[in-house]
Amino acid sequence: MDVQALSGGFADTPREAAQAFRAALTAMARPGRIEDVAGARPPAPLSVAAGTLLLVLADPATPVHLAGPLDRPEIRDWLRFHTGAPLSDRAGAVFAVGRWADLLPLDAYSLGTPDYPDRSATLIVEMDALDATGARLTGPGIETSHGLSLPEISAFRANRARFPLGLDFFFTAGVRLAALPRSTHVEAV
Amino acid sequence: MTQAEIRGEAPGADYTFAYLDEQTKRMIRRALLKALAVPGYQVPFASREMPMPYGWGTGGVQVSAAVLTPEDTLKVIDQGADDTTNAVSIRKFFQKTAGIAVTEHTGEATVIQTRHRIPEAPLTEGQILVYQVPIPEPLRFLEPRETETRRMHALEEYGLMHVKLYEDIARHGEIATAYAYPVKIEGRYVMDPSPIPKFDNPKLRMAAIQLFGAGREQRIYALPPYTEVVSLDFEDHPFVPGKAEGACALCGSETSYLDEVIVDDRGGRMFVCSDTDYCAGRRAAGYRGEMAAEEGGA
Secondary structure, eight states, rough: OGGGSSSSSOEEEEEEEEHHHHHHHHHSSTTTEEEOHEEEOSSSTTTTHHHHHHHHOOTSSSEEEEEEGGGSSSHHHHHHHHHHHOOTTTTTTSSSEHHHHHHHHGOOOOOSSSSOTBBEEEEEOSSSSSOOOOOEEEEOSSSSEEEEESSSHHHHHHHTTTTSSOEEEEEEEEEEEEOOOOTEEEOOO | OOOOHHHOOOOTTSSSSSSSSSHHHHHHHHHHHHHHHHHTTTOOOOOOOOOOOOTTTTTHHHHHHOOOOOOEEEEETTTTBBHHHHHHHHHHHHHHHHHEEEOOOOOGGEEEEEEEESSSSOOHHHHOOEOOOOOOOOTTOOOHHEEEEEEEEHOOOOOHHHOOOOOOOOHHSOOOOSSSSSSTTTTEEEOOOOOOHHHHHHGOOOOEEEEEEEETTEEEEEEEETEEEEEEEBBBBBOOOOOOOOOOTOOOOOSSOEEEEEEEEEEEEEEEEEHHHHHHHHTTOOOOOTTTTHHHHH
8 A cells, every 4th residue: 555545534534524514415405506625635536526525425334436547556545544435346336436437337326226215326426627507407405497517418317217216426526516416307408 | 520621621622523423424424415315205324322312302413413514503492492401402512512603593503403393584595404303204103114114105105194184184174283294395205394383384495404313213304405395285175384373472473383381370371482582583673462561570
């Protein structure tokens, strides 16, 4: 293990994790709303926002799938040291992180079961940028409608059609994050 | 002498921020995110022993501990009141273990933990309302088996709930359920809004985030802002959010939810706002009810 893997975690975990979780909670409760987070300094190319989400949410109970080029020794070591999360394939993952093209196909992830729809995967999608234009979002958490730059439309419409089963998404770019739960209706504009 | 006092630190410094260990908070936080993603669905979580008995808001306390940040201002109400035992002890618990600011004013709070009421003042976007829930399963008294109620939610099989409301009408001439009145969320899950009076049901669609924690029953559920919440009813017996007829004897409000208080042993009674902060705010603004003068003399 490289000694670099030992750094880049929270300095004051209870407080920093609480602040970062509040941003994640607000994002999930208000789909399309962009929040800033800080705290983690993960190895490149993992973004600060994606690294912070993993520090806040991942632990030995949550297998994590590193998609595509993120599945490299520095990131594996960093994740294992700071969270203790086991690495996993798509099917066993509670969290999956990577760029959109590397995360596909979506049907490989757990969607939950009719009795336990909460047992579905959460995908952390690394983006170049996030802004409030693009797809039109409506549904719980949104007063009228909200815009968000999504990587595509049809996959999220198919995901919504399976409600209450389905995947939930965080989108991360640098220190910014937004969320798209399965309950959100997505339309192209 | 506590360890913190020996080290010359502030009281409560012996505790990790907001009491719960990080592993527990992560587990609760993951449950909260899934609860927001499937509004109205009850997410199981591994409820912890808290330094207070079940029934005293251990579910709400665990949810609050998982969402509080050092910058938050906490308000705790019990049946609308800031000054009852349950509210005071939970407020003190977080003052001690999280060192956060507290308030009794609804407008100043960022996190409000509540037992059985929604504040009268409309909540805003920056606020989170945390409910203490005794029995999260709306179907529990109709079907005691967890395996069955879970399957009924999965199949969206809610006929039994309508039968219950129908039997109310057959016996009493109206739907007699006055609190914990069942609601349907976004046309999918039937949810128990916790034992709030049905007067509060129309407020469930609000700008704030609503989180529900049931400690003994080990369930967490949530309503994102502006989620569609429909109180179950029939076309010929529509939902009516009832309250006691009358006005608050202290502030004169005719629109707030009222508690009945027996004042003597000859049948004398008065009605007062259940929301103490709302009532105090109105009195500070100069509103007076019919018994307000006696309050000063008592």
